[in-house]
Amino acid sequence: MAECAGPEIWSPSKELSARVKKLREEYFSFHQRGFRNETMPFSTGEEQDILFSPHNWGVAPEVFILSRSFQDTLRSLAKKVELPAGFWAEPLVKRQALFFAEVVGKHLPVRILDGELIVGGQFNSSLSRCLNQRERREWERLERRWFRSNLFMNIFGIGNCGAIPGHLIPNYPKALKLGFRGLAEYFEKLKEKAASQEHKLFLDSLIIVCRAVKELAERYAAEAENLARDEKDPARCSELESIAKIMRKVPWNPPASFWEALQALWFTHMLVMTAESYPGPGLSPGRVDQYLYPYLQNDLASGKISREFAKELLRCWFIKHNYAYDFMGRTGSNQGINSGFGQLITLGGHGPEGEDLSNELTWLLLEVIEEMNLLEPKPNIRLHANTPEPLLSRVAELCQKTQGSPFLMNFDTISEKALANAGYPKHRLWDYAPVGCLENTLQGCERSGTVDVNLNFAKAVELALFNGRDLRLKLRLGPRTGNPEKFQSFDQFFMACKLQLRALIDRIVASACLADEIRSRFENTPYLSALIDGCAEKGKDVSAGGPEYNFITVEGVALATAVDSLAAIKALVFDEKRVSMAELRQAVRKNFQGYDILRQNLLSRAPKYGNDDDRADRIAFELNRFFAEEVFRRTSPATGRRFRAGYLSWNYWILYAASTAATPDGRMRGT
Structure with a gap:
């Protein structure tokens, strides 16, 4: 009898060109390769300089808790940037624009790797916040308050929060259509109509950063020309000459070809990471098969490009995204071994009339995804009622082979309904795309802070069990909310849990508002603001309420644990009376040591969320409704950003497991 073959492990295609194989292997050889996109700190050289913001990393406890060390290390390694005359007399937003322009135009290293067709590799940075002494003192005062608050919530397993960069989709289609020259001209026209000097200064800052992009592109063009002069291989020489020509044109001017469009897109994208001093998490290109397709379509129709060369360009473009991981290259977490940065590309989906929008580029990208076996960019397929059957079959086949890539979390009907509930206008819902892990946003017009706040639901259950006290630290x-042993009904306990959840929301939202204030006052990002609709028109930064839509998302963690715990209490304590509240509380105190039979009853007899059991689902529905209503009625005073509710556990449960008591679903502390 023949042996059954095991599952095939997804591997890069053996048919990849020698060029792509080399570039791919070079990327994965971090410790051997000469080029590394590691963090480059740039400083004003002043004593009060800030190069690292703990609140940007508030949801990564292993980073923010070591912020003093990061700050000192970056300052010691920083390259001093010569500042233009009159720099310190300018308003903060203009200082930050001028500093970005100096770094990008003169100091950001220019390197073109052998064989690559899409250029731009040195972008991980840590830029000075350009604060003067007075601003530094105020920044420190607020930062200390936020840091203490966030540390407290981490210690007690309440949650964490910050003002996290990335996690949005810039208006890349607009940047391609107008070029940075067109954007600068648009800002000049707005400046003529601006009513206040503050608005004019803000627009000046956007114009400065647009021109800086042209300077960097010209430096890349010059490097390509230098390499072409010394190149012995005629084919590579021709490629370098083409790269030089392209960089003389884009992204300052609009692209006309597919190659130009991909190059302009990558260049625009990588500089967002430079501007935010953040290596890419959640920064997503969006619906690339929609806005890049006209360039491909025209090139194929005219014979300017072959289908295979289009794939070669896409393969090179894919590889570039992965260099964001060099940010953590020496820590053992490089190249996505234990995490992912989520530069999402979205394929498929429907148009404003419900029509399917998949096209030849959709199919081409699916081929590249299968062939390349890379972590970035992360592909997502939007499915809907009119998704063609052949595309569904191809996606299913691909998911089976690639162990889950592309991912299928965004079904248009459900996703658009959720966005409508959050307050987005119906006529724009069809053009959504996810960022980060799975968070849906609109393209080019919002900052939604999709991972800014994370709240542990299981902690509310613990506090309800013990009248508001943390069991471990007392x-x-x-x-x-009362001694639950005296409660006469489950409704009383459920209300106690809701009141504890409300108090936790109050606490974590207050901390998040502080982080939002710090970023909005001291950390302008003119480059990103130039790429988000609403900022130029309002004269406000992308993090200060400038975008057309502004949210801060409170992500619920451990919903299933909380629901299972509540369902167990309802079923076993109040309905069936298999266990008393006193015995349950004592078992939780003892972490179920000596209570094995009770724990097995909780695990096996109680209803469980996610099993189509109405007893658990009704509790989940009510808890979710309470959570959403509580969150939605809050706004950030500094920016007017509205809080909204979501769910995204990611890896936070690992941290909270040890700081959350055993729970009535039978879960033990630390698990």
């Missing part, structure tokens, strides 16, 4: 974290 400190009061929540309101006095």
Whole structure:
């Protein structure tokens, strides 16, 4: 009898060109390769300089807790940037634009790797915040308050928060259509109509950063020309000459060809990471098969490009995204081994009339995804009622082979309904795309802080069980909601849990508002603001309420644990009376040591969320409704950004497991 073959492990295609194989292998050889996109710090050289913002990393405890070390290290390694005359007399937003322009135009290293067709590789940075002494003192005062608050919430397993960069989709289609020259001209026209000097200064800052992009592109063009002069291989010489010609044109001017469009897109994208001093998490290109397709379509129709060469360009473009991981290259977490940065590309989906929008580029990208076996960019397929059957079959085949890539979390009907509930206008919903892991946003017009706040639901259950006290440290974290042993009904306990959840929301939202204030006052990003609709028109930064749509998302963590715990209490304590509240509380205190039979009853007899059990689902529905309503009625005073509710556990449960008591679903502390 023949042996059954095991599952095929997804591997890069053996049919990749020698060029792509070399570039791909070079990327994965971090410790051997000569070029590394590691963080480059740039400083004003002043004593008060800030190069690292803990609140940008508030949801990564392993980073923010070591912020003093990061700050000192970056300052010691920083390259001093010569500042233009009159720099310190300018308003902060203009200082930050001028500093970005100096770094990009003169200091950002220019390197073209052998064989690559899409250029731009040195972008991980840590830029000075350009604060003067007075601003530094105020920044420090607020930062200390936020840091203490966030540290407290981490210690007690409440959650974490910050003002996290990335996690949005710039208006790349607009940048391609107008070029940075067109954007600068648009800002000049707005400046003529601006009513306030502050608005004019803001627009000046956007114009400065647009011109800086042209300077960097010209430096790349010059490098390509230098390499072409010394190149012995005629084919490579021709490629370098083409690269030089392209860089003399884009992204300052609009692209006309597919190669130019891909190059302009990558260049625009990588500089967002430079501007935010953040290596790409959640920064997503969006619906690339829609806005890049006209360039491909024209080139194929005219015979200017072959289908195979279009794929070669896409393969090179894919590889570039992965260099964001060099940010963590020496820490052992490089190249996505234990995490992913989520530069999402979205394929498929429907148009404003429900029509399917998949096209030849959709199919081409699916081929490249299958062939390349890379972590970035992360592909997502939007499915809907009119998705063609052949595309569904191809996606299913691909998911089976690639162990889950592309991912299928965004079904248009459900996703658009959720966006409508959050307040987005119906006529724009069809053009959504996800960022980060799975968070849906509109393209080019919003900052939604999709991972800014993360709240542990299981902590509310613990506090309800013990009248607002943390079981481990015996400190009061929540309101006095009563001794549950005296409750006569499940509704009383459920209300106690809701009140504890409300108190936790109050606490974590207050901390998030502080982080939002710090970023909005001291950390302008003129380059990103130039790429987000609403900022130029309002004269406000992307992080200060400038975008057309502004949210801060509170992500619920451990919803299933909380629901299972509540369902167990309802079923076993109040409905079936298999266990008393006193015995359950004592078992939780003892982490179920000596309570094995009770724990097995909780694990096996109680209803469980996610099993189509109405007893658990009704509790989940009510808890979710309470959570959403509580979150939605809050706004950030500094920016007017509205809080909204979501769910995204990611890896936070690992941290909170040890700081959350055992729970009535049978879960033990630390698991």
